[in-house]
Amino acid sequence: MSNFFQVVVDRDASEPQAVFLADRVLEWLKVEQIVEATPTACVLGLDDMGYAPGCQMENWLDPRDDGQDTRRMKVNGLELITKKTVFWSVSTDYKAECPHGHAHTPPEGWLALAGEWFDATGPALMECPTCHDSFSVTEWTFGHSFAFGYLGFQFWNWPPYLSQRLVDEVARLVAPHRVALVYSKL
Ligand SMILES: [Zn+2]
Secondary structure: OOOEEEEEEEOOOOHHHHHHHHHHHHHHHHHOOOEOOOOEEOOOOOOOEEEOEOOOHHHHOOOOOOOHHHHHOOOOOEEEEOOOEEEEOOOOOOOEEOOOOOEEOOOOOOHHHHHHHHHOOOOOEEEOOOOOOEEEHHHOEEOOOEEEEOEEEEEEOOOOOOOHHHHHHHHHHHOOOOEEEEEEEO
16 A cells, blocks of 8 residues: 655744754644654654654544544654755646746746755746746745645645644644645655
């Protein structure tokens, strides 16, 4: 069975803020018993250590999902990502929206800009065909396909999609930062 992940990305946290904010959100998730307090081998991250579903997970899911499929899986935890990351899905149907709200299919080769941002080799600017302003690729929004940042809460094999209520709570804890939800199958 393939694995599925969803990441709540803080688009504005700096590298130094990422660890602090990750702790703040993790503490809240533990207090609410949405995740277990002690890390175990339940994700597909670097060291496989994450936080398995807590006893209250179901209360934070879409009501139509009982969470049992997630609980049965070995990979079902929360992974904290606190380093510079291009969060992306394997979708090929990308839509990009400039900060002024103009939606476009990004130009061929735009993925090189993600690399430019990640490697810090240039300004990674993408021009909007409508307003002709250029914005850093990190300022464009890409629906659930892409987001850029230093902080991500990656939920492995939790039911699609994380409830708006859960995403809103994470957003509240990192406010006034903007958050994005990226999801993908592996
Ligand atoms: Zn525009």
